[in-house]
Amino acid sequence: MYLKAVGAVILLPIQILYYIIKAGVCFLLPSKRKSLTGEVVLITGGGRGIGRHLAKEFAKQGAKKLILWGRTEKCLKETCEEINLSGTECHYFLCDVANREEVYKQAKVVREKVGDVTILVNNAAVVHGKSLIDSDDDALLKSQHINTMGQFWTTKAFLPRMLELQNGHVVCVNSILSQSPIPGAIDYCTSKASSLAFMESLTLGLLDCPGVSCTTVLPFHTNTEMFQGMRVRFPKLFPPLKPEVVAHRTVDAVRTNTAFVHLPWTMHALVILKSILPQSALEEIHKFSGSYTCMNTFKGRT
Ligand SMILES: NC(=O)c1ccc[n+]([C@@H]2O[C@H](COP(=O)([O-])OP(=O)(O)OC[C@H]3O[C@@H](n4cnc5c(N)ncnc54)[C@H](OP(=O)(O)O)[C@@H]3O)[C@@H](O)[C@H]2O)c1
Numbered sequence: 664m665y666l667k668a669v670g671a672v673i674l675l676p677i678q679i680l681y682y683i684i685k686a687g688v689c690f691l692l693p694s695k696r697k698s699l700t701g702e703v704v705l706i707t708g709g710g711r712g713i714g715r716h717l718a719k720e721f722a723k724q725g726a727k728k729l730i731l732w733g734r735t736e737k738c739l740k741e742t743c744e745e746i747n748l749s750g751t752e753c754h755y756f757l758c759d760v761a762n763r764e765e766v767y768k769q770a771k772v773v774r775e776k777v778g779d780v781t782i783l784v785n786n787a788a789v790v791h792g793k794s795l796i797d798s799d800d801d802a803l804l805k806s807q808h809i810n811t812m813g814q815f816w817t818t819k820a821f822l823p824r825m826l827e828l829q830n831g832h833v834v835c836v837n838s839i840l841s842q843s844p845i846p847g848a849i850d851y852c853t854s855k856a857s858s859l860a861f862m863e864s865l866t867l868g869l870l871d872c873p874g875v876s877c878t879t880v881l882p883f884h885t886n887t888e889m890f891q892g893m894r895v896r897f898p899k900l901f902p903p904l905k906p907e908v909v910a911h912r913t914v915d916a917v918r919t920n921t922a923f924v925h926l927p928w929t930m931h932a933l934v935i936l937k938s939i940l941p942q943s944a945l946e947e948i949h950k951f952s953g954s955y956t957c958m959n960t961f962k963g964r965t
Contacts, residue, residue, distance in 0.1 A: 666781040679932060698725060705730040705773065705780045707760050707789030707817060709736035712887035716910035717784060718742055722751035730773055730780065732758040733787065757858050760787050760813030761805065770820035779828060780821045781916065785814045785858075786836040789965045790851040790889055803850045805965065810854035814861055822875075829874035832917055835862045836909075837881045839930050843937060845954040866922050878916045882909045882926040889964045898955025 708714040709731030739755040746753035825831020844852035
């Protein structure tokens with residue numbers, strides 16, 4: 664028993680070193696990408712914003728079928744028609760991910776009408792551009808129900824079949840604000856931090872499940888309706904990401920089986936600095952970047 668424990672302790676740093684070298688080699692060499700032919704992809708919030716670009720990107724990269732969920736029929740229908748015209752089968756269903764009965768009911772409809780979902784993309788989210796004191800209680804609850812709890816219901820609805828098939832991927836479009844929260848969108852940052860914990864837990868929990876993996880993408884500010892009107896201090900220094908770039912990198916991360924992706928990659932620096940710098944130094948970085956005040960300059964998207 665004692666020898667076994669000593670052996671495991673000696674082995675651990677060797678394994679860590681091996682995986683660091685492997686990651687470095689993979690970073691330098693072109694990675695092998697899995698084919699999406701045969702994959703049935705469901706995207707929550709697939710009608711507009713990043714979700715719409717994700718749908719187009721999955722179709723472009725060869726997915727067999729797409730399913731879009733959302734609350735607004737007009738944009739779902741438009742995106743769906745565009746994908747069908749491009750030659751990929753696409754369906755849409757009205758579904759509010761905050762409503763678990765609706766999620767379970769629509770998941771059953773999807774299985775019967777379209778087939779088994781093999782890639783689930785949890786993308787739907789809302790933001791209330793108000794401080795804690797100014798937000799009404801229902802608005803605070805709504806963002807937790809959509810941004811966090813919605814993922815519980817969708818994942819519970821589709822993951823069991825993925826495990827049976829030994830083929831599946833759960834994707835989360837998270838946010839860098841989950842690791843570096845800022846004021847003015849306290850409900851959003853809290854929901855995204857909670858959603859990140861959900862994905863970290865799920866990713867580890869699926870380690871021994873062959874054929875089923877997870878990808879979490881953490882983008883910086885992206886040019887969609889979500890934070891429309893937000894004024895940042897140095898727009899040229901920190902320009903917003905294009906939603907098509909976020910979509911492309913997300914699909915690529917699924918195909919290369921990458922668990923966590925920071926967009927842009929320079930956001931890693933923020934996460935590292937956060938874990939080593941004293942709070943006063945971090946406050947200076949926030950003051951410099953203007954992130955203290957930028958959240959007060961937009962209305963939110965609910
Ligand atoms: N924009 C950014 O700066 C940014 C940065 C980092 C991460 N993200 C993340 O990227 C994801 C997509 O955001 P986006 O920028 O594309 O925002 P967006 O343009 O506002 O789109 C949000 C999408 O979520 C859907 N949605 C909202 N509530 C829903 C609900 N209850 N049930 C089903 N669908 C719902 C919306 O459709 P309906 O309104 O029709 O339901 C819409 O399709 C979000 O998870 C967001 O947190 C965005």
